[in-house]
Amino acid sequence: MAEVLTVPPVTARAAVTGKVITVRSHSGFRWVPRLVVITYLFFLVIWPVALVAKATFSRGLAPVIEALQQPDVLFAFQLTLSIAFWAVLINTVFGVIISILLTRYTFPGRRALSAMIDVPLSVSPIVLGLALLLVYSGRTGWLGGVLESAGLQIVYAPPGMIMATAFVSLPLVIRELVPVLNEIGTDQEQAARSLGASAMQSFLRITLPAIKWALLYGVVLSLARSLGEFGAVKIVSGGVAMRTQTATLLVEERYQQFGLDNTITAYTAAFVLALIAVIALVVVTSLRPKEEYR
Amino acid sequence: MSIKISGVGKRFGDFVALSDIDLDIPSGQLTALLGPSGGGKSTLLRIIAGLELSDAGTVEIEGTDATDLPAQKRNVGFVFQHYAAFRHMSVAANVGFGLKIRKRPKKEIAGKVDELLSLVHLSQFADRLPSQLSPEVSGSGWRSPEHWRSSRRCSCSTSRSAPSTRRCARSCGPGFAGSTTRCT
Numbered sequence: 001m002a003e004v005l006t007v008p009p010v011t012a013r014a015a016v017t018g019k020v021i022t023v024r025s026h027s028g029f030r031w032v033p034r035l036v037v038i039t040y041l042f043f044l045v046i047w048p049v050a051l052v053a054k055a056t057f058s059r060g061l062a063p064v065i066e067a068l069q070q071p072d073v074l075f076a077f078q079l080t081l082s083i084a085f086w087a088v089l090i091n092t093v094f095g096v097i098i099s100i101l102l103t104r105y106t107f108p109g110r111r112a113l114s115a116m117i118d119v120p121l122s123v124s125p126i127v128l129g130l131a132l133l134l135v136y137s138g139r140t141g142w143l144g145g146v147l148e149s150a151g152l153q154i155v156y157a158p159p160g161m162i163m164a165t166a167f168v169s170l171p172l173v174i175r176e177l178v179p180v181l182n183e184i185g186t187d188q189e190q191a192a193r194s195l196g197a198s199a200m201q202s203f204l205r206i207t208l209p210a211i212k213w214a215l216l217y218g219v220v221l222s223l224a225r226s227l228g229e230f231g232a233v234k235i236v237s238g239g240v241a242m243r244t245q246t247a248t249l250l251v252e253e254r255y256q257q258f259g260l261d262n263t264i265t266a267y268t269a270a271f272v273l274a275l276i277a278v279i280a281l282v283v284v285t286s287l288r289p290k291e292e293y294r
Numbered sequence: 295m296s297i298k299i300s301g302v303g304k305r306f307g308d309f310v311a312l313s314d315i316d317l318d319i320p321s322g323q324l325t326a327l328l329g330p331s332g333g334g335k336s337t338l339l340r341i342i343a344g345l346e347l348s349d350a351g352t353v354e355i356e357g358t359d360a361t362d363l364p365a366q367k368r369n370v371g372f373v374f375q376h377y378a379a380f381r382h383m384s385v386a387a388n389v390g391f392g393l394k395i396r397k398r399p400k401k402e403i404a405g406k407v408d409e410l411l412s413l414v415h416l417s418q419f420a421d422r423l424p425s426q427l428s429p430e431v432s433g434s435g436w437r438s439p440e441h442w443r444s445s446r447r448c449s450c451s452t453s454r455s456a457p458s459t460r461r462c463a464r465s466c467g468p469g470f471a472g473s474t475t476r477c478t
Contacts, residue, residue: 187378190345193365194372195392205395209382 049274056271059264067265068272072241073250076269080247083158083233084226087165091222095173096215100207102174103181104189121171128167129235136160136236156238161246164232169225176218177211184210213288220284224277247273296321297342302351304337311337315351343370379424386411386420 056064067073101107102114120128136154137144147154154160188210192202208215230248237244239253247269254266297319304312311334319325327335340346342353344365352361360368380388386407387394393403411417419427 184381187374188380190365191372191374191378191380192391192395194343194345194368194370195395196366196369197391197395198366201395205391206380 052267052270052274056264056267059260063261063264064268067261067268070265072245073265073269075242076245076247076250077272079158079161079245080227080273083161083165083246084223086162087169087226088219088223090162090166091170091173092215092219095170095177095218095222099174099177099181100203102178104186117171117174120168125164125168125229125231125233126235129164129232132160132164132167132232132236136163155236156240156244158244160236161233161244164236165226165229168229168232169222172221172225173215173218176214176221180211180214181207216284217288220280223280227273227277296354296356298354298357299338299342300352300354302338302341302348302353304334304341304346304348312341312348339372343372344368345372381424384421384423385416385427388424 098113098117102110102117133141133155135142135144136147138148138153138155139145141155144155152159154163184207188206189202192206193199197205228248229246230252233246234249234252237246237249239245239249241250241253245253251266251269251273254262254269297317299315299317299319302312302315303310315334315338317338327338329335337346341348342355344360344363344367348361352359354360355368355370380391383391389410390403390407393406407420408417411420
């Protein structure tokens with residue numbers, strides 16, 4: 001969903017309704033930009049993704065079902081889903097807290113914090129994985145040795161993979177929430193406070209209902225990103241089959257092995273990953289009311 | 295129930311909004327604060343309501359020091375300049391919010407909401423969302439917290455619209471020992 005369309009102030013009448021901006025132009029040239037965009041998206045997204053689906057089902061349905069019944073494939077998906085679940089949960093809680101901190105309070109270092117939130121988006125996930133390794137690795141990490149002697153293994157185990165995934169997808173929730181929190185302003189919250197609501201009541205009854213769609217959208221984006229995370233997880237997991245191999249790691253491993261079976265397994269896993277993410281996006285987009293309360 | 299303001303000061307960065315303000319607001323009266331735009335009228339009201347903390351001085355409400363009391367414990371109603379209706383709640387839920395937050399019985403809330411909405415002739419809009427009201431209706435001051443509160447002592451209004459001013463004056467009339475601070 002294209003969230004922001006920047007349209008220069010044209011003399012043509014622009015009907016701004018929510019997210020759709022319609023500009024009526026005089027000539028038939030309105031087909032040109034559409035054609036350009038559709039061609040661009042076709043070669044960049046639609047065609048390649050369609051080819052993944054085609055490659056998945058190149059030998060019909062039977063090998064796909066067979067691939068999905070392999071124990072290491074099942075394990076990889078279970079691991080991916082549970083890591084995504086925890087990462088999204090952590091991101092939701094901290095995303096809301098950080099967003100409220102950024103929009104409702106002024107404190108020294110607020111701008112620095114706001115810029116820091118974007119680090120996971122701008123720095124390569126592999127670098128983030130290495131950074132986590134430097135802190136939490138059992139042998140070489142700063143904290144890892146202490147935690148490991150306390151019986152808590154972070155790196156090459158699910159906790160580290162959850163951290164890496166949460167790290168990478170944290171900005172998605174915050175970047176959805178901050179503009180909405182800024183737009184609704186503080187009047188309603190202050191009115192609630194003056195009517196006797198505590199800070200928590202004001203948040204639950206006033207703020208949360210106002211940001212719920214943005215939050216849900218952020219959560220789904222975060223979920224989609226978590227399911228697809230590869231680089232950071234690859235570094236901190238070790239990618240051992242049946243232990244720390246997520247679905248994306250399985251796709252890479254199988255794709256590099258010889259044999260048609262492995263290739264089909266790789267494509268099947270890739271297809272299922274894409275399918276889950278797309279379904280989540282479609283469900284949320286269709287649930288979201290067209291006319292939002294503003 | 296009087297309000298006594300002594301030595302209140304407030305700065306926003308370099309800008310001095312209030313400096314050493316002393317003011318007694320007597321009980322049972324409508325008090326108006328008049329002044330030019332940016333003169334600090336709203337800031338003073340926000341400090342009285344607890345929506346803003348003063349840098350210096352004290353606020354006494356009814357003889358007790360309320361300087362550090364949070365807004366929800368002050369029992370001061372506040373009408374916002376732009377009404378600040380809860381946009382995801384119906385008109386009835388908006389009006390009943392103050393009672394609901396105090397965990398009053400549902401029946402009592404419904405009765406009070408009905409009473410207040412019929413007082414301002416808005417009963418037929420009870421189930422509408424604020425965004426579904428016509429500008430005339432939504433601007434008529436239906437959201438004034440004065441109407442919703444069962445235990446108010448005083449209310450502040452930063453509203454500039456005449457209807458809400460009149461209505462507020464009426465509702466604060468007989469049977470009310472409250473000081474209304476108002477800025478126009």
